[in-house]
C-alpha cells in the first residue's frame with residue numbers, strides 16, 4: 351500500500367537547531383538552580399493545563415526556547431498531519447493496513463454519524479456496542495443476571511493478556527473506590543497454571559462470571575486459560591451439586607458464567623459462549639489502546655455504566671485538546687517531544703513513571719506495553735531503518751515505595767532518568783496520624799523528591815551540616831535530574847481517562863518523530879511461533895528435540911531430566 355514515507359527527523363532544520371541548542375546549554379552549563387534564580391517566571395512559563403490536569407515542566411532540562419524548537423521539530427516531521435490522519439481514520443497503521451481509531455471509542459452519542467471510515471459509521475457502532483455492554487452490566491450489578499443456580503454474581507474474572515489484561519486490571523485497581531455494587535474483579539493473564547489456580551482457589555463458581563477477552567480469540571495463553579476455567583467451573587459446580595453434569599446443564603452453566611469480548615465473534619461461538627453475551631470491537635483498535643472499548647467490560651460491571659461514561663469523557667477531553675491545541679502550547683505533544691529531547695540528545699534510555707497514588711500501582715506496567723510495544727522498533731513505517739534511537743524503557747513503582755528501593759540511582763547514579771511524578775490533591779481515604787494528615791505527609795514526599803532531584807545539595811551545603819570531609823562526596827547531590835510534575839484534584843474515572851489518553855498521544859508523538867508505526871507489534875510473533883514448535887520437543891518428541899540449537903537442546907534436556 352502506498353504511503354508517504356516518514357520525514358527523517360534528523361535531517362530537519364529543527365533537529366540541527368536542537369543540536370546547536372543542546373550544545374550551547376552544555377557549554378554554558380545546565381544548572382536548574384541558576385535557571386530558576388534568573389527567571390522568576392520560569393515555572394509560570396513552563397506550566398500547562400490540559401483537561402483537569404496541571405503540568406509543571408519547569409524542572410526539566412529545558413529553557414522556554416527548547417519547547418519552541420521541539421514544537422518546530424513536530425511541525426517539520428508533520429506531526430499535525432499525522433494527528434489529523436489518525437483522528438480521520440486514515441490507515442496510518444500501514445504494516446497492517448488499518449485505521450487507528452481508539453479516539454473514536456470515546457466520542458459521545460451526539461457524534462453518531464460524524465465519522466464514517468471504510469463504510470462504517472464508527473461512532474454509531476461504538477455507541478451501539480456500549481449500550482449492549484451497559485445493559486448487561488446493569489443486569490449483573492442489579493442481580494437480575496445470576497449464575498446457573500440462581501445466585502447473584504459477586505466476582506468477575508477477566509481472562510486475557512497484554513492489552514486484553516493490562517488496561518482493565520490497571521483501571522480496576524485505580525478505580526476500586528468506585529466499585530459500588532458488591533462485585534469485585536480478578537485478572538488472569540499468565541499461561542503459568544499458578545495464575546488461574548491462585549485466582550480461583552477461594553472462589554465460589556456459583557457466583558463467578560468469567561469474561562474471556564481476546565481481540566483475535568487465538569491467543570494461546572488466553573484460550574488455554576479459558577478452557578481451564580471452563581473445566582474448573584463445570585467440575586466445581588458439579589461437586590457442589592449445582593449442576594448434574596448433563597450436556598444441557600453444562601451448556602447452560604457456560605452460558606450463564608462465560609461472556610466474551612473479541613473482534614472475532616465467530617470464534618467465540620465455537621468456544622461455546624452464547625453470541626448474545628459477546629461484545630465486539632474492531633480491528634482499528636490496537637490491543638494496548640483498547641481499555642476503553644468492550645475490553646473494559648469488567649470495569650463497566652464493577653464501577654457501573656455511569657462511571658464508565660465519565661472515564662470515556664476524560665479520554666475525549668484530552669483527545670480534543672491534543673487535536674485542537676497548537677503544538678507550541680500543546681503539553682501532550684510537548685511531553686512526547688520532550689521525551690525525544692532526552693532520548694536523542696541526552697542519550698537517556700529509560701523513563702520512570704512514579705505515581706504518588708497507591709491506586710495507580712499498575713499504571714507503570716500498563717504504560718510498558720503501551721509505549722514499548724508501540725515504539726520499540728528499528729525500521730520506519732516505509733520499511734527503511736530508523737535514523738536515531740527509538741523507544742524508551744518505561745518503568746516505575748508508586749511513591750513512596752520506590753523511594754526506598756531505586757530512587758538512589760535516580761538521585762546519585764550515573765544515568766539520566768527523566769521521571770514523571772503523578773499525584774492528586776485529595777484521597778478517598780483521609781487519615782490522621784496523631785495531628786498529622788497522612789495524605790499531606792505523602793504529598794510532602796512527592797514535592798520533596800522533585801525538589802531534591804532538580805536542585806540537589808552542594809558540597810558546601812553538606813559541609814555546613816558538619817559532615818566529615820571524607821564522606822562529603824558521597825553525600826553530594828548533583829541535582830539537574832529532570833522531572834515533570836502532573837497534578838490533579840482527585841483520581842476519578844474521568845481523570846484516569848485523561849491520564850491514559852495523555853500517554854497514548856505521547857506515544858504517537860514520539861513514534862512520529864522516529865518515523866515508526868506505533869500501532870503494529872511484529873516483534874512479538876517470532877517467540878510465539880517458536881514456542882509452538884518447541885512444545886513437542888519438551889514433552890517427548892526426540893526428533894523435534896534434535897532439531898533445536900545446542901543451547902536450547904541442552905536446556906530442554908535439563909528440564910526433561912529434572913521433571914517429576
Ligand SMILES: O=P(O)(O)OC[C@H]1O[C@](O)(CO)[C@@H](O)[C@@H]1O
Nearest residue numbers: 512513514564565566569637874
Ligand atoms: O487480545 P489478544 O488478541 O488475545 O492479544 C493479546 C496481546 O497479544 C499481543 O498481540 C502481543 O503481545 C498484544 O498486542 C495484545 O494486546
